Amino acid sequence: MTFTLGPKATSAGYKLAAFDQIGSTNAEAMVRARDGESGPTWFATTEQTAGRGRRQRAWVAPRGNLASSILEVMDVSPAVAATLGFAAGLSLESALQKLSIEANMRRAGTEPLQFALKWPNDVLAERQKLAGILLEAEAVAGNRLAVVVGIGTNVVAAPEGTPTPATSLAALGVQVGAEELFKALAEAWVEFRGIWDNGRGFGEIRKLWLERAFGVGERVAIQTGTTKVEGTFDTIDDTGCLIVRTADGRRMPITAGEVYFGTAASVGAA
Known part of the structure; x- marks a missing residue:
């Protein structure tokens, strides 16, 4: 198979740059933006050799996995652009649900998979990490913001020894x-990008995201540098911050950090 866009993405004006192999789809997208590419453009490959995740961790996609990035150039602030990551999570979860249901129909007697969204940027399957999302933004000509959302999905293989078990x-x-998943993802992106609407629809995105969120009401620990916050995952606020309810009843907003749930909370944040 080859990478293609579906009818929704095509009619919405999306473009596609597909690669047999590339260092990083995010890096390629940002280079194109600096050179004047205005998007919206998808970048996709089944083999990424120099990708990265949050905190500059390596994110290598061996052949058969999906590494994809969407470039959107917008008139929004960086803070608003950051909330686009939640629309990305919803898009991937929707695509995975669709493909999982179709696969389940072909395999009689099996239960549909359970997918969930883990703050801030992971998609889980059966409580294991299946995908990660990395959002980057940079000012470009015309006082506009180039926003690149990288979405890496473990299609055929998963890394070992990760903080969160992967599958x-x-x-x-x-x-x-990977090509089939990409097409479904690009179609779902049109829907959730439209709901997000340059941040104006984040209230609806937040609602939809919370319906699929992993760990709401569970014990959580967040490690940010040398600071540790423990409590219960309460919600996310209207800016996308994780709200933790501490033992003394305070509601603390968290903007970033390593997040551990359940029994992993005491281990991971120790």
Whole structure:
């Protein structure tokens, strides 16, 4: 198969740059933005050799996995642009649900997979990390903001030894290709990007995200540098911050950090 856009993405004016192999789809997207590419453009590959996740961690996609990035150039502030990551999570979760249901229909007697969104940027399957999202933004000509949302999904293989146990679609019994997943993702993106509407629709995105959120009401610990916050995952606020309810009843907003739930909370944040 080859990477293609579906009818929704095509009619909405999205473009596609596909690669047999590339260092980083995010890096390529940002280089294009600096050179004047205004998007909206998808960048996709089944083999990424120099990608990165949050905190500059390596994110290598071996052949068969999906590394994809969407470039959107917008007139929004960086703070508003940051909330686009929640629309990305919803888009991927929607695509995965669609493909999982279709795969389930072909495998009689199996239960549909359970997907969830883990703050701030992971998509889980059966409580294991299936995908990660990295959002980057940079000012470009015309006082506009180039926003690149990278979405890396474990299709055929998952890394070992990660802080959160990882899995792949293949390991979960969902036999789909990266190209098929990409097409479903790009179609779902049109819907949730439209709801987000340059930040004006984040209230609805927040509602939809919370309906699919992992760990609401559970014990949580967040490690940010040398600072540790523990409590219960209460909600996310209207800027996308994680709200933790501490033992003394305070509601603390968290903008970034390593997040651990349940029994991992005491281990990971120790």
